[in-house]
Amino acid sequence: VRRIQARAPAFWLTLALQTACASRSVPPATGPCRISIGQDGKLNLVGLPALSADGARVAVSEPCDGPKGSPCLAILLFSVDGKVQDRLEVAGPSVSEGQIRRTNQLLSDGLFAPMTSLKLPFSAYDLNIVHLRVSDIAIHYGASTLIVDRDDHRLATVDLPTTVDCTGPRIVSLFFDDKTHTLAAEFEYQGVGCLDSPPGWRVLRFP
Amino acid sequence: MTDPPPPSSAPATPGKSNVWERAKGASVPHAPNCPNTSAVAEDWNFTRADYARVTGCGQKLTMASDSSWLPAQLQQNLLNTLDFVFGPTISPQATDGVNATDFFHGHLVIKKDSATASQMNAVMARAVRIVAVSTGDPAALTTARTALIGRVVKFSSGYPFVTDARSSDVQKIAGYKTAVENVEPSLGQVMSDAAQIPAAAVMYHTFEWHSPADAPTLDNDSPRRCFATPLDTNSPAPYTLPPGFQRYEGTHGEYEIVADLSFLVDKAGAVHVRPFDSTSGFTSLELSTITGAPFAASPGFVR
Numbered sequence: 001v002r003r004i005q006a007r008a009p010a011f012w013l014t015l016a017l018q019t020a021c022a023s024r025s026v027p028p029a030t031g032p033c034r035i036s037i038g039q040d041g042k043l044n045l046v047g048l049p050a051l052s053a054d055g056a057r058v059a060v061s062e063p064c065d066g067p068k069g070s071p072c073l074a075i076l077l078f079s080v081d082g083k084v085q086d087r088l089e090v091a092g093p094s095v096s097e098g099q100i101r102r103t104n105q106l107l108s109d110g111l112f113a114p115m116t117s118l119k120l121p122f123s124a125y126d127l128n129i130v131h132l133r134v135s136d137i138a139i140h141y142g143a144s145t146l147i148v149d150r151d152d153h154r155l156a157t158v159d160l161p162t163t164v165d166c167t168g169p170r171i172v173s174l175f176f177d178d179k180t181h182t183l184a185a186e187f188e189y190q191g192v193g194c195l196d197s198p199p200g201w202r203v204l205r206f207p
Numbered sequence: 208m209t210d211p212p213p214p215s216s217a218p219a220t221p222g223k224s225n226v227w228e229r230a231k232g233a234s235v236p237h238a239p240n241c242p243n244t245s246a247v248a249e250d251w252n253f254t255r256a257d258y259a260r261v262t263g264c265g266q267k268l269t270m271a272s273d274s275s276w277l278p279a280q281l282q283q284n285l286l287n288t289l290d291f292v293f294g295p296t297i298s299p300q301a302t303d304g305v306n307a308t309d310f311f312h313g314h315l316v317i318k319k320d321s322a323t324a325s326q327m328n329a330v331m332a333r334a335v336r337i338v339a340v341s342t343g344d345p346a347a348l349t350t351a352r353t354a355l356i357g358r359v360v361k362f363s364s365g366y367p368f369v370t371d372a373r374s375s376d377v378q379k380i381a382g383y384k385t386a387v388e389n390v391e392p393s394l395g396q397v398m399s400d401a402a403q404i405p406a407a408a409v410m411y412h413t414f415e416w417h418s419p420a421d422a423p424t425l426d427n428d429s430p431r432r433c434f435a436t437p438l439d440t441n442s443p444a445p446y447t448l449p450p451g452f453q454r455y456e457g458t459h460g461e462y463e464i465v466a467d468l469s470f471l472v473d474k475a476g477a478v479h480v481r482p483f484d485s486t487s488g489f490t491s492l493e494l495s496t497i498t499g500a501p502f503a504a505s506p507g508f509v510r
Binding site: 119121122123125126127128129131140141142143145147157167190191192194 | 361362363412414415416417418424425427432454457458459485486487488489490508509
């Protein structure tokens, strides 16, 4: 949310990212993960990032820059091997109701459910370093590397790219699904000259 | 995340560190009414009780002799901030103590202003060359560290201060201490120059690796853990993020960071300061050059 505000202070999207949603039995129109347009015309996102019921896909929202630098918002669908399967741009210069309907249908059909947001330590904000334990795993981030360990065994390593024009990657948020051992991590690249930053989201599955 | 108790952040072999620093004459003279602290076990966790013990007899915190590289203006800045953070005007308490998981560092920052941008950029570039970026210059701290350890120090490659065929943990720390001392004069000069730029300050942070027991979800921006001490006045105050800013520093922040410093306080009330480089993903490497010992990992704190 902060990043969108930063990129375009007058941006008309309001993102209400909520992780506490109803169960998966909720009908599509009011599903646990959905996009809607409020009475004020603003866009609301609920329950993202989310994991599909079959555990095969993760949906995240990502601010983007459209033509001529106008802000936009896209929904990315990752497979759990970290590859982007689909990208649905739901808002650009105007809201695309058709894309919103399509995205909601997709989230509904896949019975997507919100992933659990992990509270990052203050060191993430201050020093861009994270060391935290959740369930039986340890998640570490620092020096542009994300690591997942269990009992001193390395389960996953992601080396994030750095660029000359952008500072970062700064870790922004972490979301976890304990049952499937799926992690979604959001990173941020900044800088006045940072016009073509690397992808902000990383999705990984570990044993 | 489990809050690590302060003792878990203490050096793995605190007894060794006592010998290290005291042998180098780091303890400070005692005021006549103060108890002799030589019998107090050094755990490198200077608590509120320690502060009360030291200052309660009329003694003040002092700078240790190993920290004379820090410009006088910044020395006073740090001493004033320690007195403020430990002092009676702060409520609720702003720190559990000076140790490797709570209160151990500050950022020398300059408020962004187009009028001083070129000066700011110049000192930032000088500081980065000295400390954070491995340019291949043998004088750079990270280059020296790589040579000392035998590989680039990065947390994903493991903690560097371990005993192996190359050398013992203590020997590696001693070698790194020399590397740190080699860059201190030049970094001190950069800090001194930066301090002359208008709106320079030091931003101090407490509760770095854990939140206070009475506020487990303390906000990142909370003025309870953020203290700004302008270098023109050296008068500390809790820092509240002004409207329109998302962070205190960086692209969307009020300030830019020029250089970082880390510190510990011994039981006699002497403040030991080092440069601070967290680009490796470790936050205690320079602190080990104060204690002379490696730090133990604990939940939420991986050295």
